[in-house]
Amino acid sequence: MPELPEVESNKTHLEETSKNKTIKNVEIRDDYVLKMPKGEFKKRIKDQKIIGFRRHGKWLFLKLSSENLLLHFGMSGDIKYYGDPDDEPEYSKINFKFEAGGYLSYISVRKLGEVNLIDSIDEFIKKEDLGPDAFEVSQEKFLEILDEKSRSYIKSALMDQSAIAGIGNIFSDEILFQTKIYPKIRVSTINKKERVKIFNSMKKILKFAIKAKINDKPLPEDYLISHRSKNGNCPICNSEIERISISGRHGYYCPKCQQKAD
DNA sequence: CGTCCTGTTATCGG
DNA sequence: GCCGATAACAGGAC
Numbered sequence: 188m189p190e191l192p193e194v195e196s197n198k199t200h201l202e203e204t205s206k207n208k209t210i211k212n213v214e215i216r217d218d219y220v221l222k223m224p225k226g227e228f229k230k231r232i233k234d235q236k237i238i239g240f241r242r243h244g245k246w247l248f249l250k251l252s253s254e255n256l257l258l259h260f261g262m263s264g265d266i267k268y269y270g271d272p273d274d275e276p277e278y279s280k281i282n283f284k285f286e287a288g289g290y291l292s293y294i295s296v297r298k299l300g301e302v303n304l305i306d307s308i309d310e311f312i313k314k315e316d317l318g319p320d321a322f323e324v325s326q327e328k329f330l331e332i333l334d335e336k337s338r339s340y341i342k343s344a345l346m347d348q349s350a351i352a353g354i355g356n357i358f359s360d361e362i363l364f365q366t367k368i369y370p371k372i373r374v375s376t377i378n379k380k381e382r383v384k385i386f387n388s389m390k391k392i393l394k395f396a397i398k399a400k401i402n403d404k405p406l407p408e409d410y411l412i413s414h415r416s417k418n419g420n421c422p423i424c425n426s427e428i429e430r431i432s433i434s435g436r437h438g439y440y441c442p443k444c445q446q447k448a449d
Numbered sequence: 450c451g452t453c454c455t456g457t458t459a460t461c462g463g
Numbered sequence: 464g465c466c467g468a469t470a471a472c473a474g475g476a477c
Contacts, residue, residue, distance in 0.1 A: 190455055219473090245456075262456050263475085278475095297473045299456060338466065348457085357455050434467065437454085 189245055189260035191321055191353030192396035197266045198242045199401050201249065201291075204268035209236045209286040210251075217280040220261075220295060222303040231304055232256065232283075241308055243320050244352025248308050255308055261299030267292050321353035322393050329386045335375050341385075342370035343434045354389070356436045357412060358396070362389050363440065364411035369447045370431060370438045415439045 189197075213229050215221065221228055235251040242248070247266075249256040258266065267276050270289050275282065279292035281302055293302055305311050319328055332350050333341075344350055345359040354362070363370050365388045368381065377385075399406055406412050409422045419428040421441035429442045 193455080259456085261473095262454065263473090264456095295473095296475065297454095299472065301457095340467085343467080346456095355455055432468090435469065436456095 189262075189264055190355040190358050191242075191245060191393055192358070192400050193265075194242055194245050194247050194260065194353075195322070195397045196400035197260075198240050198247055200266065200268065201237075201240055201247075204289070205237050205249075205285070205291055206240075207236065207238065208289070209234060211284050211286040214282040214284070215280070216282070217298070219298040220264075220280060220293070220300040220302050222301055228302075228304065243308070243312055244317050244348055245355070246312075246315075246317070246352075248305075248311075250308075255305050255311075257301070257303050257305050257308075257311065258293060259301040261295060261297065261301075263296040264300045265294040267294060316349045317352040318348065318350045319352065321351045321389060322397075324351060326383065326386050329389075330379065330382055333374050333377075333382055333385070337374035339374050340371050340433055341368060341374050341377060342438055344374050345385075345389075346434070346436070353393075356438065357415070358392065360415065360438050360440065361392055361411050363438075363445060365392065367444050367446075369445045370440050371433055372447060411439065411441070 210232055213232055215225050218225050235253060237249050237251060239250040240248065241250065245259060247258045268289060268291050269275065272290065275290070276292050276294050278296045279294050281293040283291040318332060333344055337344055339347065342359050342363060345354045345362060346356065362385060366381070366384045368377070396406060414420060414422055414428060420426065421428060421444055424441065424443050426441055426443040428439050431438050431440060
C-alpha cells in the first residue's frame with residue numbers, strides 16, 4: 188500500500204526490527220522484481236550488515252556494509268519482519284534471514300516493484316530524476332517547482348515524481364480535497380496564496396498519515412480517503428463523490444467543495 | 450466474465 | 464520541449 192506515508196512507516200518498522208542485523212542468507216520465491224541475476228544478488232548481500240535506512244519519495248534504501256539495498260513497492264508491495272519461519276507472509280517474494288535469527292520479507296501481491304543493489308543513493312536519485320521528497324521539501328523550493336509557468340494539471344503535477352517525490356493518486360486527491368481545489372485546473376492558474384495552502388496541506392496530511400500508519404490507525408472520517416470508493420459521499424457537504432480521469436489515473440473529488448472557478 | 454487498482458515507463462500526438 | 468492520453472506490466476478482489 189505504498190505512497191510516501193506507507194513507505195515511511197515501513198522505514199520505521201525496519202528501524203525497530205532490523206537495524207544492525209547481519210543478513211545470513213536470502214530465499215527467493217520469485218525473482219520478477221529483482222533487477223539482477225539471483226545468484227549474484229545472493230552472493231553480494233550475504234554477510235552484509237544493515238546499518239541504516241533512508242527514504243526518498245516512494246523509494247526505500249537499506250544501507251548495508253558495502254552497498255545499498257533498494258526497495259520499491261509498486262502498487263501492492265510491503266515489508267514485514269517476523270521471528271518464526273512459519274509466519275512467512277502470503278505473497279512474500281524475497282526473504283532475508285538474519286544471523287541473529289528472524290526474517291524480513293519483501294512482499295508483493297502483484298509483480299510491480301523493484302529490488303536491487305546500488306552503490307550510491309544520491310546518484311540513484313539523480314539518475315531516476317526524482318524531485319525533492321514531499322515530506323522534506325521546503326516551502327520555497329515547492330513554490331519554485333509548482334510555479335506559474337507550469338501548464339500541468341495540478342493533480343498531475345503533484346503526482347509527478349520528477350517534480351515532487353512521494354505523492355501518488357490517493358494522497359494527491361486528499362490534498363486537493365482539503366484545499367478545495369478542482370483537480371483538473373492548470374498549476375499556472377493557481378495563485379501563490381493557494382499554492383502555499385497546497386504546500387501546508389500536503390505537509391499536514393503526510394505527517395498525519397505517517398503517524399496513523401505507524402500506529403495502525405485509520406485516517407479521520409473527514410478525510411476524502413475514508414469515502415473515496417464506491418458511491419462515497421463528501422464528509423463535508425454530503426454531495427456524491429465524483430470520479431475524473433487524469434493522466435491515465437482515476438481521481439476522486441467533491442463536485443461541490445472543489446469548484447473549477449476560484 | 451468484466452472491471453478495478455495506492456506505480457512506473459514507453460510511445461504517440463498536439 | 465512540454466504535457467496529456469494510452470497501453471503495458473500482473474494478479475487478486477469483487
